[in-house]
Amino acid sequence: MLTIQALHKQFQQQEVLQDIDLHVQDGEIVALLGPSGSGKSTLLQCVGGILPPSSGQIFIDDTLINGESGHISYMPQHHCLLPWRTVLQNVLLAQELSGTVNKDEAIEWIERIGLGDYLHAYPHEISGGMKQRISFLRALLSPQSLLCLDEPFSALDEITRHKMHIWLLEMWKKRQKSILFITHQIDEALFLANRIYVLSERPATIKAEIQVPFPKERTKELLETEEFFQARTKLLNLLME
Ligand SMILES: Nc1ncnc2c1ncn2[C@@H]1O[C@H](COP(=O)(O)OP(=O)(O)OP(=O)(O)O)[C@@H](O)[C@H]1O
Ligand SMILES: [Mg+2]
Structure with a gap:
């Protein structure tokens, strides 16, 4: 579906993204976690064609889409x-x-x-x-079949946020979408995603890629399991390194 190869982005003298390799397979939900100011929104803007990459390639299936908009559905941070x-x-x-x-x-x-x-x-x-x-x-x-969502639930209260998670999963299943989303919430990343990329401080590189160890079908009961707590602790430790 989406393949990003050796992506670099700099603004004037400031390097923001460094050698990013990332992919989203058909039907996958992938989360991007990383410190504030690391370059997550810049990465999504490159995928959405709002910003041209300084170098590297972005493909949707086999089509190179560098600098082109309209190939994905993009929800900006603001x-x-x-x-x-x-x-x-x-x-x-x-x-x-x-x-x-x-x-x-x-x-x-x-x-x-x-x-x-x-x-x-x-x-x-x-x-x-x-x-x-x-x-x-x-x-x-x-x-479009790929949704790129930049912190889609950041302004919501806990209950509304959870309802939106359930709706997102329902829509994902019904419409067979692929999703790449940014979040600062560890629970949200683990609950929704099949895989998680962790970005480093700026200039952002891929610090870790995590396969989320839960079945594809998620229900709210997952949030109360021992496995969820363990995965949460592991991810938190990785983010603190
Ligand atoms: N259009 C631009 N021109 C110049 N610098 C920019 C531009 N857009 C972003 N930057 C810089 O790139 C860096 C990364 O910004 P970005 O918005 O991608 O971070 P982020 O990881 O999304 O942060 P947050 O989690 O706070 O949303 C910042 O230093 C920012 O100032
Ligand atoms: Mg951002």
Whole structure:
């Protein structure tokens, strides 16, 4: 699905990404963990075609996509809802660009994420966490098969966050998506991902690649198991090294 080879990115004199090799297979969920300022968002912006890499290659299947947008569905770290469009119109944006709009499905999902009363509200009329959920839904409902999500749940309370995890897994299964997402939350990475890449301090290199030792189908009971606690401790120790 996604293959990144020997990716470097620098801004003026500052090297941010150094020799990044990373891949996401079809149907996989992969998490990126790393210190603040290490270069995670820069990496996703390169994949999304918003920033051109300084060197290296990014492929979707066999197509080189360096500097090209539109190949993946990208949710940026800071929401980018269009202020002159309503919640519903914002969710439908990616579908409109691709020419296939499914309004009923969009309304159903907006209701399911608890924002049914805000279908016709404008972004300035809703909270930060609501904007994040709308931005997340827009990415989920867009037609591309790879979703790249930059801290999709950072502004949410614990319960809403967990509900979004379950919805993400449901949508992933139903629509057969592949997902690359950034998070600062160890539990979130372990609960959702099949594999985790840990990035070093800037300039970011891949410090570790971890295969998550749980079955593909996740339920909330997993969070209370001994195996989950053990995996959590191991990952925490690795991050502290
Ligand atoms: N467009 C840009 N021009 C110049 N420098 C930039 C640009 N974008 C990012 N940087 C720099 O690149 C470095 C990495 O930033 P990035 O946003 O990728 O980090 P991050 O790992 O996503 O951090 P966080 O976890 O806080 O979101 C920072 O030093 C930042 O100042
Ligand atoms: Mg970031």
